[in-house]
Structures are given as structure tokens and as C-alpha cells.
Amino acid sequence: MCDLLDTLLKAEKAPLHQPETKLELEPVWDKDLCARCALCYVYCPDAAISRQEDGYFSADTELCKGCGICHRECWFGAISMQEVD
Amino acid sequence: MDKYSLYAGQFLPFAEYIRGHNACKGSGTALAFRHVYKALDMTLKNKTMIAWEKCTVEQSHLSSAGIQPHVLCIPKSNDKNGNMLHVYFDAEKTDKKIDAGVLIKRMPAVAEASGYAYVATAAPSHPFDLVDKIKSAWDADGHAFIHMLCPCPETWGFDPENTVRMARIAVETRIFPLYEIAHGYYQITVDEPNTRPVQDYTKRQERFAKWKAKNVNALQEQVNINFKSLKSKASKGV
Numbered sequence: 001m002c003d004l005l006d007t008l009l010k011a012e013k014a015p016l017h018q019p020e021t022k023l024e025l026e027p028v029w030d031k032d033l034c035a036r037c038a039l040c041y042v043y044c045p046d047a048a049i050s051r052q053e054d055g056y057f058s059a060d061t062e063l064c065k066g067c068g069i070c071h072r073e074c075w076f077g078a079i080s081m082q083e084v085d
Numbered sequence: 086m087d088k089y090s091l092y093a094g095q096f097l098p099f100a101e102y103i104r105g106h107n108a109c110k111g112s113g114t115a116l117a118f119r120h121v122y123k124a125l126d127m128t129l130k131n132k133t134m135i136a137w138e139k140c141t142v143e144q145s146h147l148s149s150a151g152i153q154p155h156v157l158c159i160p161k162s163n164d165k166n167g168n169m170l171h172v173y174f175d176a177e178k179t180d181k182k183i184d185a186g187v188l189i190k191r192m193p194a195v196a197e198a199s200g201y202a203y204v205a206t207a208a209p210s211h212p213f214d215l216v217d218k219i220k221s222a223w224d225a226d227g228h229a230f231i232h233m234l235c236p237c238p239e240t241w242g243f244d245p246e247n248t249v250r251m252a253r254i255a256v257e258t259r260i261f262p263l264y265e266i267a268h269g270y271y272q273i274t275v276d277e278p279n280t281r282p283v284q285d286y287t288k289r290q291e292r293f294a295k296w297k298a299k300n301v302n303a304l305q306e307q308v309n310i311n312f313k314s315l316k317s318k319a320s321k322g323v
Contacts (some may be wrong), residue, residue: 038097043249045108045116047101067238067245082280083189 025066025081027059033078040070040079093122097123097216113252114174116209121172121233124160124219134194161223168202170222170229176237183292185304188260189311193232197266204225205265205274208234210252214263214274225267234261242291251289257281259312260304264319271318283308 005083027040034056041049041057048063049070059070061084071079101119102298108115159170179187190206197204203225207215215233222229236251238244243251256275260283263275283305287293 033205043116043209045112045119045248065110067248068244069111069116069249072246073249082208 023066026084027070027079032080033076043069043073103304109239111238111248114246117233117235120212120215122218168228172231174233174235196230199229203229206232208252210249217293254286258283258286
């Protein structure tokens, strides 16, 4: 069970997530398919996805847990989950 | 589908309050939490007003159902009467066997009966609906209650990538209809024209592995009855 609210509210600044295992999959954007609709941004539970200067999106690998919601929710199939080197 | 749906994400505030947390991967609670705070930012236009310290979390055990609720209570700073905004993050974590009593929500009706000025259900799969409801709850004249469905991949037993999809299916099967009750007036905010059968919800989750066809049929019947009564209340406007 995740005690998310406890963690968030007790600590002044919630600690960064430190997964036991390293990130296995990370989202990679295909800029040819991406329509910059920001759906991936809307549905990211970790607030890892942010908008870049060129209007496209990218994920912060420190915050991303590799859940794949962005990959699932992308209407255009622009996001693929690739293995981290 | 109207033309704004595609560019929907750009209409949300881009400010973030959560930078890193210990929630599980693909947690629905974390997603709902994020949107609640975005919505409050939209209303307040003042980031300092939502400090973590001001919030208190009440963790109590609803012993009969074995459910462990997470309730976020935010004092409304725009209200002089000390009214509160209660957001119930319902991840349906139960110690007992899963049954229809856990899936069919009674809390909104209970809250409405006990004098809340604004009661609503919301799910993170419909973020704009969620944001609208939080805003209305904040502006309501009296206590407000939001019942939030938060899919939990770990305890429900599905892939983390399907979190949002699972919440959407819950809405489309009408197990968790999205509606609001403002001063006793019912309104169904998301009324899907093409409903799915309840099997679509149950077959995708491991927690229903022991369910038989009769359980699913019983749930379907109960869902139909509940939605019918909800619809009649909404059409009467009472």
C-alpha cells in the first residue's frame, strides 16, 4: 500500500521517488507523429512530463517511473516505451 | 467530439505542486491529487494559499466494509464560516472479499443527506470535469464533498499503464457515474451514449478472478437500478 498522502503532507517537501530497481522503460516521443496536444502531460501521475521550448514534450527521467500511461493514452501513437540503456 | 478536445491539455495551468513522491507506479491517487491542486491553483491564483501544512489528513477505518479511506480536508480560505472542502480518494482498498457493496458508491448520497451544499463524483480519466467540480466545490456556499475514484494497479491487479483507461471504463460501464448534486439538484455531467457491459470492467482486473457469472449479472442489475434512479432524480431536478 502506498501512503502517498502521508508522505506528501507530513514532509514539507516530499522526497524524490527512489525505486529499488532502476527505471526499465522510458517514454520516447516521435516528433513526426506528435500533435502537441499535451494529453501525455495531462495524464502523467508523476508530473514528469514537461513542455519544451519547441512545444514538444519530454519526460524527466528522475521523476518518471515508467508506468506507460502516456504511451497508452496518446491518440497518435507518438510515444513508445523504450528500454533504458 | 468537439475541436477543443484535442488541445485540451493546453488549457490546464502548467504549475506543478508535486515534484516526486513515493506513490506506486501508475497510481490513480497521485494523478487525482495532482489535478485537485491544479484546479485549486486556477481558482485561487495564489500559490501560497495551498500549503501542505494547512491540510490535515483524516485516516479512519470504515470497519464494516474494511475500507481504508484517504480524505483530504481543505479549509476554504474564501469562506468566513469555516466551511471545508472534503475530497475522498477512493482506491477501493478492502481487506475483505470484493463485492458489489464496494463498487457501488453510497457516500455521495450520504453526504447530500447530511447537509453538504455541493456533492460530486469525479475520476482522473475526465480531468476537465474534475477541475470544474473542484472549482464549483470551492465556490459553493457551504461544505463540499468530492468522491474521487482512484484506480490502484497494485491492489486491483492490472497493468500500471491502464490506470486512466480503467477509470474511464468505470465511468462508461456506469459503475461509477459522474454527477454532481448542488443544493439538492442532481445533474449527470458525463453521460456516455454508448455504455459498456460490466464484464468489460471485471474481466480486466485480477481482483475479480474469483467472480462467477452470477456475481457479474447481479452487479449489472444493481448498476442499472442505480443509474435509473440517478437519471430520474436528474430529470426531476430534485
